[in-house]
Amino acid sequence: MKKGFSIYISIALVSLVLGIMLSTQFKIVKKGGVVTAQRAEELATQLKQLQSEKEALLKQISELEAKINAYEDSASKNSVITQTLKSEVEKYKELAGLTDLQGPGVIVTVNDSKQPVPPGQDPNLFLVHDEDLLRIVNELRAAGAEAISLNDQRLIATSEIRCVGPTVVVNSVRFAAPYVIKAIGDPDTLEAALKLKGGVVDSLATWGIEVNIKKSDKIVIKKYDGVLKFRYAKPLVEGEKK
Amino acid sequence: MAYIIALSLLLGLIIGFVLPINIPFSYAPYLSVAILAALDSVFGGIRASFEEKFDNLIFITGFFGNIILAGGLAYIGDVLGVPIYLAAVFVFGSRLFSNFAYIRRYLIDRMRRR
Incomplete structure (x- = not known):
């Protein structure tokens, strides 16, 4: 009987330790420490989606730019002033890296x-x-x-x-x-x-x-295809008081 | 026997969840190998008790010895750049299945004899 009793104690002890280990491991995995294959796949599809979205947006940008160009062209035909303005704009665009x-x-x-x-x-x-x-x-x-x-x-x-x-x-x-x-x-x-x-x-x-x-x-x-916009810098007008 | 295992396993799970036991993330792989070793020992113990060959000392030393050996080997493998933990996963995994097969056969035998 005594021997049987000690067997039960040892089995209980071992199972206890195993339970603690299992729950600890479970906690670690749940914390997101280990990147599962499923999660990686999820992220990959997300990335793909965003990339195609970005492609679409880039396409839209180039379409809109073409439209602007068309407007500028038609406007420049109207008068000499707009024509010179357009050529001026072209020059600055070249210098800024937008062509x-x-x-x-x-x-x-x-x-x-x-x-x-x-x-x-x-x-x-x-x-x-x-x-x-x-x-x-x-x-x-x-x-x-x-x-x-x-x-x-x-x-x-x-x-x-x-x-x-x-x-x-x-x-x-x-x-x-x-x-x-x-x-x-x-x-x-x-x-x-x-x-x-x-x-x-x-x-x-x-x-x-x-x-x-x-x-x-x-x-x-190729031209610079990002967005050029100053959020903080403003031009300093000559003679203006600070 | 089964009740004891189930009860103490549940108790262990509760203790593990309630107590803030935290292992650094870099040790997580060793723990998972050690868990595999522990599971193997428990299944081995159940099988031995069915075969009435259960030896307390062998059971206890096997349990802790396997855990330490598996974790230690995985660590050494990491240091040397050799994936030794694969060996532990393989060996303990296959033993787990064979032990389970023995237990299953034993239980089915016992049911048929009735």
Whole structure:
């Protein structure tokens, strides 16, 4: 009898421990710690839906822009004043990066290093970072590039180039390597500026980061397709008291 | 026997839900492997009691030993980058099913003999 009793105690103890473990695990899972396949699928469909929505909205934007253009065209036919105003607007749009541009220039392709990382070396050094891209863009600007795009995102006054995890964000759009920088300007000057001894390409080559420069007579750079609107900045009128 | 298991399991569940036992999220995989080991031990115990081979000491040491070994192996596997927990899931999972099959057969046998 005594032996039977101790058996029951041990079974009860074991079941108790098992129950505590089960409920603890259940609590962890319920907290959403573990991402289940179902949840991931749900999120994926959500993402897909939002992406198609975004596509539709982008299409709408381009349609509306075409409409505006048509209005401007018809208005400019009416009088000389509106015609000059329109040409003025076109000029500022070009400068602001709101029109597609074409011209001679260079296409710079930057890719992560394919060299094996030697043991003890920081593998980060062999990847393309925002700083590298910024240096290249900066060098292109210094060499007189008139329009620059990164992976078809036009770089305008408010564009950012920033590392987010393993990707780079430009105009709030994420990109992974390889990065294609297009610049319109004098192709020879642009290439020479990048290939300066001790310059950008030279220093990146130390880590095996591939920088491929291709000169071209005709490069098309897309316009900036985001929304340009100042929420805080207001123009300062000359002579106005603060 | 079945009542004891059910009752203490329920008690354990209640204790676990009421008490604020919290395990850091990074240890959750080890706990799940340990649970599998514990479940296997309990099923093994039930089977042994049906076969009248139940040994208290073996049962208790098997229970805690399996839990510690499964959790520990999963941890070591994580450190080494080898998914050892898969072995634990596989072994304990298959044993769970075979134990359950024995129990089922035993119960059906007993019912037929009546």
